[in-house]
Amino acid sequence: MELSTIEKKLVNSWQRGFPLSPRPYALIADELGIRECDVIAFLASLKKRGVLSRVGAVVRPNTAGASSLVAMAVQPEHLEYIAQIVSVQPQVNHNYERENSLNLWFVVTASSDIELEQVLSEIEQRTGYDTIRLPLEKAFHIDLGFTI
Amino acid sequence: MKTPVNLQIDQHDIRLLGAIEDGLPLCESPYSLIGEQLQMSEEDVINRLSRMQTTGIIRRFGLVLKHRQLGFRANAMVVWDVPDEEIDIVAQKIITHDFVTLCYCRARHPPVWQFNLYCMIHGRERAVVEEQIDGLKKTAGLESYPSKTLFSRRCFKQTGARFSTAGKVNGGLYEQAS
Incomplete structure (x- = not known):
C-alpha cells in the first residue's frame, strides 16, 4: 500500500505522543498545515484501506490482569482450522503462524490468572493440542512504532 | 505469571x-x-x-498501524537461551539496535522450549532482516548462545488487548479478580 506524502507525515509523526487536548485532530492539522476535517478524512481513509488499525493506546502487558505468549505444535494440514478456534476467543489478540515445529503463536490477555487458565484450557479442550505457556518476565524494549 | x-x-x-x-x-x-x-x-x-x-x-x-499492509512482511522472532544472570547485559546490547521492535525475557518451558530471551524485528525484506540478525549476534556477543529465528507466515488475528470483554469466557460472565 502506497501512502501520499502528507499521509506519510501523519503516520510517521503521530504513532506516539498523540495530542491529549480537546481538539487533537485540529492540533495535528496545524502542524501539517491542513484543515482539521482533512486530518479526520485521512485517518478514516487509512483505516478503510487497512493501513491503520486504530488511533489508540498500546498498553503495557498485564496491566489489567494476566497475559501470556502461547505456542502450539499443530499438524500443518490442521493449522488453519485450529488457528480459527484459537482466534475466536476474544482474549486472543495476536495469532500468527511461524516457521518452527511450534508453528502457532498467540497472545492471550485476560483479566486475571484464573481467566487466563480458563481460556487456555478451553483452547486445549477444543483443539486437542497442548499449549506451551511462555509468560513475560521482563520487558527491555518497547514498541515505538514504524517509520514508513 | x-x-x-x-x-x-x-x-x-x-x-x-x-x-x-x-x-x-x-x-x-x-x-x-x-x-x-x-x-x-x-x-x-x-x-x-x-x-x-x-x-x-x-x-x-x-x-497503531497494520504493519503488514505497509510492506513489513518479514517479521522475525529471534530467541536465545541465555544464562539468567547475563540476560540484562545482553538485552541492553540488543536494544541499542534501531531495527529491534521489542525485546523481552520470558519463562522457559523445558524440555520443549529452553529459550528465555526474545526480540522482534519487523522488516520489508527477509534477506535484510537475516543480515540484521547476523549483525546483532556479532555486536551483542550472542553467537555462542543457542538461538532460533522464527519468521512469521500467516497472520490469523491482530488486535490490541481487550478490556471490555475481560471476564467473559464463551460469552459467559464469571468473577473478575482485578
Whole structure:
C-alpha cells in the first residue's frame, strides 16, 4: 500500500505522543498545515484501506490482569482450522503462524490468572493440542512504532 | 505469571481503556464523546490518559498501524537461551539496535522450549532482516548462545488487548479478580 506524502507525515509523526487536548485532530492539522476535517478524512481513509488499525493506546502487558505468549505444535494440514478456534476467543489478540515445529503463536490477555487458565484450557479442550505457556518476565524494549 | 498488584490503575481507567480499545472516535472532540459514553468529563478522560501515559501503563498513544499492509512482511522472532544472570547485559546490547521492535525475557518451558530471551524485528525484506540478525549476534556477543529465528507466515488475528470483554469466557460472565 502506497501512502501520499502528507499521509506519510501523519503516520510517521503521530504513532506516539498523540495530542491529549480537546481538539487533537485540529492540533495535528496545524502542524501539517491542513484543515482539521482533512486530518479526520485521512485517518478514516487509512483505516478503510487497512493501513491503520486504530488511533489508540498500546498498553503495557498485564496491566489489567494476566497475559501470556502461547505456542502450539499443530499438524500443518490442521493449522488453519485450529488457528480459527484459537482466534475466536476474544482474549486472543495476536495469532500468527511461524516457521518452527511450534508453528502457532498467540497472545492471550485476560483479566486475571484464573481467566487466563480458563481460556487456555478451553483452547486445549477444543483443539486437542497442548499449549506451551511462555509468560513475560521482563520487558527491555518497547514498541515505538514504524517509520514508513 | 502472577497478576501484578497495580495501585496506579482503577476500574474507571479500565473502563476507559475498554472504550478506546477499537480506537479513538474520528470526530472533532473525541475525548468528550468517550466521556459522554462513560459519564466522565472530557477533562477526566484526558487526565486519566495522560496519567496512564506518564506512569507507563500506556506505552504509547497514537496511530497503531497494520504493519503488514505497509510492506513489513518479514517479521522475525529471534530467541536465545541465555544464562539468567547475563540476560540484562545482553538485552541492553540488543536494544541499542534501531531495527529491534521489542525485546523481552520470558519463562522457559523445558524440555520443549529452553529459550528465555526474545526480540522482534519487523522488516520489508527477509534477506535484510537475516543480515540484521547476523549483525546483532556479532555486536551483542550472542553467537555462542543457542538461538532460533522464527519468521512469521500467516497472520490469523491482530488486535490490541481487550478490556471490555475481560471476564467473559464463551460469552459467559464469571468473577473478575482485578
